[in-house]
Amino acid sequence: MNRQILIEENIGETRAAVAENGRIVELHLERWSEAGQRAIEGEIFRGRVKRVEPALNAAFVDLGVGEEGFLPFGKSGRPKGLHEGAAIGVRVAREAYAEKGPNLGLVEVEPGDAPDCLEPADIIAQRLVRLFGDAEAIWADETDHDLAAAFDDALLPLVAIPGGGSLYIETTRAMTTFDVDADGRKGQGNAAQLAVQLNNSAAKEAARQARMRGIGGMLAIDFVHMRGQPDRKAVEQTLRGAFRRDRAKVDVAPLSQFCIGEVARQRRGRTLSEVMLEADGRLTVETAALAALRRLEGEARHDRARKLSLAVPGEVFAWLDGDAIAWRAALTDRIGPRFELAEQTDLDRHECRVGRA
Numbered sequence: 001m002n003r004q005i006l007i008e009e010n011i012g013e014t015r016a017a018v019a020e021n022g023r024i025v026e027l028h029l030e031r032w033s034e035a036g037q038r039a040i041e042g043e044i045f046r047g048r049v050k051r052v053e054p055a056l057n058a059a060f061v062d063l064g065v066g067e068e069g070f071l072p073f074g075k076s077g078r079p080k081g082l083h084e085g086a087a088i089g090v091r092v093a094r095e096a097y098a099e100k101g102p103n104l105g106l107v108e109v110e111p112g113d114a115p116d117c118l119e120p121a122d123i124i125a126q127r128l129v130r131l132f133g134d135a136e137a138i139w140a141d142e143t144d145h146d147l148a149a150a151f152d153d154a155l156l157p158l159v160a161i162p163g164g165g166s167l168y169i170e171t172t173r174a175m176t177t178f179d180v181d182a183d184g185r186k187g188q189g190n191a192a193q194l195a196v197q198l199n200n201s202a203a204k205e206a207a208r209q210a211r212m213r214g215i216g217g218m219l220a221i222d223f224v225h226m227r228g229q230p231d232r233k234a235v236e237q238t239l240r241g242a243f244r245r246d247r248a249k250v251d252v253a254p255l256s257q258f259c260i261g262e263v264a265r266q267r268r269g270r271t272l273s274e275v276m277l278e279a280d281g282r283l284t285v286e287t288a289a290l291a292a293l294r295r296l297e298g299e300a301r302h303d304r305a306r307k308l309s310l311a312v313p314g315e316v317f318a319w320l321d322g323d324a325i326a327w328r329a330a331l332t333d334r335i336g337p338r339f340e341l342a343e344q345t346d347l348d349r350h351e352c353r354v355g356r357a
Helices: 124-132 147-153 191-213 229-242 272-276 285-302 314-322 327-335
Strands: 003-010 013-020 023-031 044-053 058-062 069-072 087-094 103-107 116-119 137-139 158-160 166-171 176-181 217-222 250-252 260-265 308-312 339-343 353-356
Touching: 003 124, 003 285, 013 124, 013 147, 023 124, 023 147, 023 191, 023 272, 069 087, 124 137, 166 191, 176 191, 191 217, 191 229, 191 260, 191 272, 229 250, 229 260, 285 308, 285 314, 285 327, 285 353, 308 314, 314 339
Parallel strands: 003 137, 069 103, 176 217, 308 339
Antiparallel strands: 003 013, 013 023, 044 058, 044 087, 044 116, 058 069, 087 103, 158 166, 166 176, 217 260, 250 260, 308 353
């Protein structure tokens, strides 16, 4: 299998993608604003036990950054010497998401002050290369992949199925649903054969989208109806195979008589939408601001002589004007001091305008 790690360094964030056999299957985002503010998978801390919860057979641990970590004791019960206030070594097994803090595992560390990060995470490119082992990191602009389009598409609810048809993806508090629609898909064979062909393609695309967007928990895939048990079994096997390369733990249940596929996929951290979108589906102010900076830098590289003006709506202007991530200095290093920021109140959050100053 041909696997590539694609990297794109932007002002305010690093974007990365994992491509397998020419298709992007994972997307990752690392923002400057969160540097040192979150516990990253694989990091080792000397943490401080905040409280022990016998009913949960677990403890909550202060890591010094982000939310308190959750340390399950497992079947062996509370380790000897672990009590409230104790300094212990822990490794981050799963990053925080929603209201849940990171999951932790015990490791041995030298005594010392706590909380303290003893082994910070490598940069995202190095982490992905180490995780996959058989791939090297390359710049995305040296390939045919468009990372900007890939990230934009991964936030949309409607997804095209290769060969025809579509998936509509919707996340609720309880689960994420994938609704399969034929959308006029054509092919060879009778209606039953066409349904199997569509559902096989939909199973592969649903698995890819879940992995790419970081969707975990319960997944329910509403396949096009199939009458025969052999057909349902064939689609179920396709669905199992589609998750085979997934790093997350995945359990696939047999398709129901109503052709609903149930999947339990391990959550490894935040979904892409949790990072980039508000709860109402709009871009966060930071996401919109960084998109505007990419637009400004792109225009500056095409027009290398003139000073440019970036016009953004009020809330985005306030975020950029505060310059908490030192984007002005970073952008000046890239294109020179030939830009200015302007507020334009008639723009929506996702809009910006770049023109000559």
